[in-house]
Amino acid sequence: MKYEFHKIEKKWQKIWEEEKTYAAVNGGGKPKFYALVEFPYPSGEGLHVGHPRPYTAMDIVARKRRMEGYNVLFPIGFDAFGLPTENYAIKHRLHPRTVTERNIKRFTEQLKTLGYSFDWDRVIDTTDPSYYKWTQWIFLKLFENGLAYKTEMPVNWCTSCKCVLANEEVVDGVCERCGSEVIRKEKSQWMLGITKYAQRLIDDLDGLDFIERVKTQQKNWIGRSTGAEVDFATTAGDTMTVFTTRPDTLFGATYMVMAPEHELVDRWARIITNFGEVEAYRLEAARKSELERTELSKEKTGVELRGVRAVNPVTGAEIPIYISDYVLATYGTGCIMAVPGHDQRDWEFARVFGLPVIEVVKGGDVEKAAYEDCDEGVMVNSGFLNGLPVEEAKRRMTDWLAAKGLGREKVNYKLRDWVFARQRYWGEPIPIVICPRCGYVPLPEEQLPLLLPEVESYEPTDNGESPLAKMRDWVETVCPKCGGKAERETDTMPQWAGSSWYFLRYMDPRNDRALASREALQYWNRVDWYNGGMEHTTLHLLYSRFWHKFLYDIGVVPTPEPYAKRTSHGMILGEDGQKMSKSRGNVINPTDIVNQYGADTMRLYIMFIGDFEKAATWSSEAVKGCKRFLDRVWNLGEKLASDKSGGEEHLKANEASLHRTIKKVGDDIEAMKFNTAIAAMMALVNEFYEKGAGRGDFRTLLTLLSPFAPHIAEELWELMGFGGAGLCCRQPWPAYDESKTVETEKTIAIQVNGKLKGTVTVPADADDETVVAAASGEEKVKNLMEGMELAKAIVVKNKLVNLILKPKKLDNRPDGGL
C-alpha cells in the first residue's frame, strides 16, 4: 500500500473535527497552558507561506503540551478590519462585510488543510459586532479614565490612503502600508495616553521571558532619557523651559532654538521685528513632508527671532533665539538650549550662523567638531563646575538649579501618545457623541455595540473626513446626557484596536455580558507562550501590553502583563532569496504544496527549512527530502504492521539512540530548534533501516513524530494497532532514561601535540591512565612516539586525549664532554 496522504489527511481532519479532539475546557484538574499565535488578517490573496511557519511551530508546542497532560488553549481567529479589504470592496463595488466573510471562509479552509490543532469552537472575528462591542467598551473605559482624549495636533497624513497614521505606521517617511508620501496635517484627533504607561512598559519587561531583541527594541522605541529641565528667562518676560540630558554643559549654552511650530513664536508676534521672515520659514517647514524633512537634513536652516533674547541662568549672558526644523515640536518642551561645543547638531547650526562655540568639557577639539563624550574629560570655563568629571558635574548642576528654583530633574520618552482615529469606513465606530452643550459624551454601555451603518459608498473623502460623515441620519443623534441635538463621532478606530485584547476573548468567546467572564480570565490567567513576527514588536505587542495594563488597573484582568513568554520567527523568503511579493512573482502558496506533497510534508519542511528565528529561503527541491522521510517512515510502518505478534518489543541495539532521540526532540521543541529535532528523527529512522526496529521502537517514534506530522502518525498508529481506540496525539509524551542515553563505549579522538591523529575506542568514563595507555597503543601513535617522550597528556573525558610529545633528552651524553 502506498502512502496516500490525501486520503489520510482528510480522514483524520474529519475525525478531529467531529470528536472535537482539540477543544479546550475552561477548568478541570489538569494544569492549563495557553499557546498563542498572531491571528491572521484575512487578505484577498489567501494564506501565505509565511503563515504556516509560526503556526506549525506553536501547533507542535501545543500538541506536545497536551501529550504532557496539560489542558491546552490554542485558539485562532481573524483580525478582519482594515484598509486592504475596504479598498478591494470599493474597487469591486462590494460590501467590505461580504469581502471579509469570503476571505475568512477561504482562510479557514486553508488552515484546516494543514491540520492545526486549533480550537475551532472559539474562533473570533474582530468585525463581528458581538466582538467589537467589547473593543468599544474598552474605549469607553479609557475615555472614562482620561486616557482617551481628543486634541488638535499635527498628524501624519497618508496622501494615498487619505487617512491619518500612527507614528509607528510611518516608516522612512512613507506610509508603511502603501509606500506613499506622508505629510503633516493639523487635525483634531482621538489619542490614547500610552505615554502615561511608558515607565511601566519598560520596567515590567524585566520579569518577562521575552527574547532579548524584542525587549531591547521595545526599550529603544520607548526611548527613555534622563536629564533636567532648565528655565531660561527672556527679554519678553516669558520663561523658556528646555529639556537637556547635559545640564553640565549649561555654561556652554550660547543660543536657543525652538521648533518652528512653537507657541511662543505666536505670542511674540508683535515683538519680533523680522516676523515676516519668521512666518515664511514656518510655512516652508510645515509644507515639507516627513520624507523631505529627514532627507534634507544635511544643511541646518533657521531664522533668528530678532527683538527677543534669552538669559543664560548661570552666566547671565543674553543669548539669541532661533527657530529651526532640526528641533522637534513633539519631543521634550519643543525648544532647546544649544551647546555647540558638545552637540554635533548645534555645532553644525552654529557654523552656518557664525555663533560662538565655547568649550566646557576638555578632551576634544571644538574647532573641528563637537566633543560629546561623557566618560572622560573634565569641566572647564564652567565656574563652580571647573575640574569636575562630567557625571559629577551633571549632578551638581541639577542640584544647583533645583536649589535656585531654575530647574528640576526630568525624564523624557521618545514614545508619543497613540493617534487612535482613522478616516475610513471599515473599522470600529468610536462610541462618542459630540454635543454642542456637553462636549464629548460617551455612549452609555447599554447602547453598545454601536453598529457600522450601511453606506452607499465607502470612498474616502478628500477633505479628511471619514465616509461615515456623509451618513447624515446616522451622524445626527441626541446627546445621551442632555437629550439635545448632537452628532456622532465619524472617525473609526485603527486596525490595532481589535488585536489589542483579542487573546482575552478566546478565553470566553461567546460571553455577551463581559469581554470574558471573571472565572475564565482567572483560569487562563495570561498567555503562557506567544509567538509572532518581529514587525509587531513596537506596534501590536506594545499596544496590547498597554491595554492589558490599563485593564489590570481597572480590575478587569488578573495580571499586569498579558504574555509570559514571547518568541519570534524569521521570514520565509522566495526561492530567489528576496522577500516574497506578487510583483516579483516569487510567492509560494502553501495550499499548492499541500496538494502536491501533503500537509505533513509541508509542516515538516517549513520547520526543517532552517533556524526558526532567522530568515530562510524557500526551496521547492528541498521539500522532497521531507516527503522521502515520511515515505520511509510509512514503508517501515507497513513492514512492522505485517508482524501480527502484536508485541511492543524494543531492540537492544536501538536503546541508546532511542533514548537520546526522545531527549533531543523534547529539548529542541522547547528551544524552538525544530530543524534539529527533525534531523534527529531522520537519523533515528536511518538507524532503524540499518539495524532493524521493534514495534515498540516504532511506537515511540510515532509519538515523537505526531506533533510534527500528526496525520501520518495517527494513520500508522491505527494501522499498527497500538493503544486500541486511543489516538496517537492522546498518548503521553515519551520519557527517557538519562542513564540509557549514554553508550557503554566511546570513540574518542587522539591528538598529538594538538593535531588530530586518529581515534580509539575506550569504555565510557574510562580514567585518564586507561585512555592514555589505549592511545599510546595505537600503531600510528607508536610511530610518532619514536625518539620522543610524553611531556604531558590532556584527557577530556569521553571526548579526546591530547598527547604532548617532546624530543627525548640524550641523558647518557657526558656533561660538557670533557
Next chain:
RNA sequence: GCCGGUGUGGCGGAACAGGCAGACGCAAGGGACUUAAAAUCCCUCGGUGGCGACACCAUACCGGUUCGAUCCCGGUCACCGGCACCA
C-alpha cells in the same frame, strides 16, 4: 551615525561551559533493480598533492590567549534587521 544580529561545502544548515568541523537534508557523480523511465536501494561527495596507507590547507580577513579556537579577546571588512536631527 547609534543599537542589535549574522558571516561555516555547490546549496539549506549542524556542532558553540573551547575538545573528532560539515550532523540532517538538497543538488551532483557512480552502481544495483528495470525493455526503459520514475520510484526505491547501495556507494562517493570541503580543497590541494599522492597509485597509496597519508600529508598539508580550510568555519569572512588580520593578530592574540591556549596543549587545543567556528566558539574567548583585540582590530578590519561585508551583509541583514531596528532606530535615526529624540537635545
